[in-house]
Amino acid sequence: MIQRDARQFIPNSEQALQDTTLQTALARAKSGFLGKRRKAIALVDDFEFLKQQAQAAKQRALDNIPALLDQFEHNLNAAGGQLHRAATPDDLNRIVLDICQRRQAKIITKGKSMVSEETHLNTALEQAGLDVVETDLGEYIIQLAKEPPSHIIAPAVHKTRQAVAELFRHHHALGERDLNEISNLVEEARQMLRQRFLAADVGITGANLLVASTGSIAIVTNEGNGDLTATLPPVHIVTASLEKLVENLEDAGAILEVLGRSATGQAMSAYTTFFTGPKRPSELDGPEEMHVIVLDNGRSDILQSEFAAMLRCIRCGACLNHCPVYSNVGGHAYGSVYPGPMGSVLTPLLEGLNQGHVLPNASTFCGRCAEVCPMGIPLPDLLRKLREQEHRQQLDSTGWRMVLRFYSWLATRPRWFHLAMRAITFTQRLLRDASGTRLRVPFSNGWNRQRELPAAPDATPFLQQWQKQQERKP
Amino acid sequence: MNTVERFIETLTANAAHVSCIRQLDEAIPLIERFMQEKALPPRLHLSPALQREWPVSNGITLSHGTTDGTHKLCASRAWAGIADTGTLVLLSGPDNPTRLNFLPDYHLVFLRKDQIVADKKAIWQKLEQQGALPRAVNFISGPSRTADIEQTIALGAHGPRFLWVFVEG
Amino acid sequence: MTTEPAQPPLVALFVTCLVNSQRPAVGFATVKLLEQAGFRVEVPPDQTCCGQPPYNNGLTDEARRIAKLQIQVLEPYDWIVVPSGSCAGMISVHYPHLFENDAHWQERARRVASKTRELAAFLAQQGVRFAPGPDTPTATAHHTSCSCRRETRSHTQADGLLQDCLQDQLKPFAEPEVCCGFGGTFSAKFDALSARMGSQKLDSIEAAGARTVVSADLGCLLHLQGLALRQQRDLQFRHLAEVLADAEPQRENKRP
Known part of the structure; x- marks a missing residue:
């Protein structure tokens, strides 16, 4: 295991x-x-240019995170949404749970969110007695299998269709049916999840982008599950991390240009939606409440460190x-x-x-x-x-540390280093097997568990041979 | 190739169906024939925006408003089309309930030729000029799909299995 | 050690610790190629190691000390030529980074870096060409190390040189851009993974009908050779320098 x-x-x-x-x-x-x-990149005239635009957009945001978060909050509030700042994974889980309990929620549908994986949100909600249903097909499959995702955009990439069919037979009491084709599996998941979408009290999604100038969050999917999760239940909660912020729609657009192509090879995923606040008074649908929880979890510190570049990651x-x-x-x-x-x-x-x-x-x-x-x-x-x-x-490991320190000590002392090299070639000569192609090593280590140590043809290192040659020259 | 031709090409490549019509009433016989071919009940659910301009269509029973998922065929009006990626842009509002974009099996979208732009750049400017954004701005580039099982693309994961775009004008 | 104007430029051969101890013939082949191209060659006796083993294992201070020694040893020369992409990449790409907080040494590192070339890159830069020689291998696959591909970026130059000398015997194989799994200490720390990656590389090389593997990096070669020996695969392994030294140098190889 x-x-x-x-x-x-x-x-x-x-x-x-x-x-x-x-x-x-x-x-x-x-x-x-x-x-x-x-293929997707070959169709673009200048992907390098698109990359530069995306990187510049992200860097502009990373250089100005606190102000952008304030601006995002201001604009989200103006649209009727509410921002929550979560310093730690526990904070995020508690905020979600508070909202769910206030709304007396029972069924929660979820769109894919790596941030909620990071905070182990499902465990927290299930422990509080809530019924949590992942709706991204890949996430749904691994939820049935009680496994974590094995890929950030294709969570069930490690499962074959046979394994998925087995899971569905076990979890869906639907009797005898043909599950040999992938289309059958997709259809069955559609039917099962459709009921949950319509019954859910709260929908939780991630966000690919937070747009400061408009207070919008953007979700990119191919299945449409993110939109159903965000639109059908009376409450929409967004779990996102700090570095998803961008200044404006144009910068969001610059990132979208590289995201789909890098992730799934699509110029644009089937669905990209910008959500700005809950249902407006005159609207016929949309959630009554919209909450955006922005998780820090050490990111403010990373931003100040030599690892800041990692926060440019768009999870493609x-x-x-x-x-x-x-x-x-x-x-x-x-x-x-x-x-x-x-x-x-x-x-x-x-x-x-x-x-x-x-x-x-x-x-x-x-x-x-x-x-x-x-x-x-x-x-x-x-x-x-x-x-x-x-x-x-x-x-x-202590062993490696000692070996590397000793090697480094030698490598700053040419005399000793070259003596050691001679000792190595001499020893190797003694260890050569009868065929002269490999070394017989009396112990098994990392190198020779699955490989041979090829024998060196000479007993003398190059430098000594060279020096002898030079001395012989007139 | 002009912008409209490019739009039709890219959207078709995204597995959507595209029909060009001069005006709205030309869509009616096409939809009727489609319903017959697919053996679908002749019922069409319209967004309020479309309902106001819908011509007389005796063969089809119409309804309008938002949907609870019982409507198999829903029709909406788009705000823009993007040629280089084959994308529709739909804005939510009292006239355009967003559920119509995601709950039906068949989603029909109406768009005028003059709403088609070359790329997303123009869209960002247009949206920023609007001031506050509507609750939902939906970029739709083809029917719902998934490749979550064995990297094999299957259509109709959760959203519409079939996207039919009518380009008017 | 100043260069007389009338004399050909002086090249320092940085032989690398692996060539020095495991395949001295590669060192001699490199000298032959450089002399053929009209250069004077010296082998600075106090060179040791480029410092990758400590550097890639987080012993940055140690790597810096080793780098300082090599910089001192190598800076008097007109060129520094290295029969290894990873050691050449260490000097030309990573040395300047090692001294980001030390302007004096960074300047010295930069100067040495700018004069350092991986062997194939250097030969191609001189415009040398080769034709097949009597000992030129047949059915040969060129495994480009990741450092030649992504650090010294000299893989297309090596491909060009080999194309001339191997002609239709240079066998293209699937996924040449994928790592062979050597990775220095990675090969011992993550040996099962390293062996799997190497076996996949050997599979695609064999599937292309190649019987000889040539590479500019001895680390990759020894790793692949060790696997081939254990798995009893009928493959020969040769360094790029050896193959080129066995080839027939074209007339224009001589400096004017």
């Missing part, structure tokens, strides 16, 4: 590598995401899809809410280095994440900075 603990990344990942169903699902997801994004998932580590082990192995490269930076920042320090090491620094990131976040550099903090706080 994969453990929901970021410190267990190594055993988790080894287990994930052996899970053939997971491997099938991951391989399919990877080729799907990559191909769609590539491109870094996950292109990461050779993520695409081999999936999201659950990370044991954290946010997986992949962005998660390996965010988890230690949000949950503490003690909890998250292994994740920044789970990267070869191949740099593909930074290459595909539409917001230009230097992910490998941030991962390296976290490794530096891990080392400073002595959370790295």
Whole structure:
């Protein structure tokens, strides 16, 4: 069983590598995401320009967060909505629960919100006896399976259609039926969830953007579940994090240009909606109340730190899809809410280095994440900075620390370093097997558990050979 | 290619159906034939905005207002169309209940040619000029879809399975 | 160590700790290529390591100390050539970052960085060309390291050089842009994952019909070779410098 603990990344990942169903699902997801994004970007004249526009829009906002939040609040109030500031995950959960209890709510429908995953909102609401229904199809599937999401935009990406069919048979008492086709599964979920949408007392959604100049929140979906959640119940609660703020609609637009293309390979998702306050007096529909809860959870501090660039993240998932580590082990192995490269930076920042320090090491620094990131976040550099903090706080393994310190000591002393190199080549010569191609190592370590140590053909390092040659020259 | 042609092309690529009509009454026989082909009851639910301008259509039973999900076919009026992404923009208001955009199986949207703009840039300016925004500004680019199971696109996840856009003028 | 105006420029070979200890032949092949191109070559004896192992494991102070030594050793030369994308990237991309709070050393780091080239980038910059030689391998896949692709950005130059010398024997394979899973200490810390990534790379190389793997980075090569040996795959592994040194240099390789 994969453990929901970021410190267990190594055993988790080894287990994930052996899970053939997971491997099938991951391989399919990877080729799907990559191909769609590539096509969408090829259709744009100058994607680099769109990226720059989006980054500039986000940076303008990050440079001015407190004022923008005030402006957002002012405009949201003017439209009849209410802003709540949540410093911690518990604060956010309490605010939601207070609203639900005041409205005597029983059924809550939810659109996809990574912030609510971050605060474990569902657990808090269920403990208070509320009936919480996730409505994004992927989130609904993993809610039935009692699992956390394994991808920030495709939460059930690790499930095959057979696994989904099994879940539906178990949870929907609908008798004998054909669930072999994906369309049948989608249709069944539609029927089941339609009833819940209409019965819900409160709808909770996330937000992709908070627009300060208008007091609007924007939700991007393909299913339309976000809109139904926001429109049908008498109360709409939005859970969003601080860095979702942008100055105005044009800046929001700049981010939308790169979001859909990077996430699902769409120039524009099926539904993008800007909501500004609750139902107006003359309107026929819409919620009676609208609450926007803005979560900080350490983000104000991150903004002042060397990790500020991480707050440019728009949760498109491109870094996950292109990461050779993520695409081999999936999201659950990370044991954290946010997986992949962005998660390996965010988890230690949000949950503490003690909890998250292994994740920044789970990267070869191949740099593909930074290459595909539409917001230009230097992910490998941030991962390296976290490794530096891990080392400073002595959370790295003692063995590695000693080896690397000794190696560094040698590497600043050329005489000793080159003596050590000679010792290494000499020892390697002794360890060569009969064929002369590999070394026989009397112990098993990280390198040779699944690999051989190829033998070096020479017993003398290059530098010594070279110096001898030079001496022989007239 | 002009803006209208581009709009039709991109919206069609987004799996929407597009019909060009000179004026509203040309839509009636098309809708009637569609209802027959799909064996749908001849009932159409209109937004108040459309209801006011709807011509006589004896073959179809009309209703209007917002919806509780029992109306299979709903029709709304759009505020703008965006050519480069194949997107409709609908504004909520007393005349345009938003439930019509999401609850029916079939969503019919009426749009005049002169409401189609090249890209979103013009839309942001138009919206900012409006001052306070309506409660909901819906950008709709095709029918409801999901790829949450095996990355395979299926239409009609929660919202309309079928989006039919009538371009007038 | 000033350069006489009449003399050809003086190149320092930064040989890298892996080539030095594991494949000295790659060092000699690099010298041969540089001399063929008309340069004087020296191997500064006090060079040690570029400092990636401590740098990538968070031991930044240690990396800085190591970097200072290499900067001192390398700064007198006209060029510094490195038969490795990752070590060249360390010097040319990361050294200046290491001294962000030290203007004096940052300036020195920048100067060394600006003179440092990955081998293929340097050869391509000199306009050298190759034709197949008697020992040029057949059915060869070029594995570009992530550092050559995304740090020194010299992968297209290496591709060009290899295209000339391997011609139709250069076999394109699927997903060349994906990491092979070496990643320095990653290969030992996350060995199962690293081995899986490497096996996938070898699968796509074999599927393309290649029997020899060439790369500008010895780390990737040793990792892939170690896997191929364990998995009993019939593949040969050669460094870019060795393949080019075996090729037939074209006349224009000589500096005028």
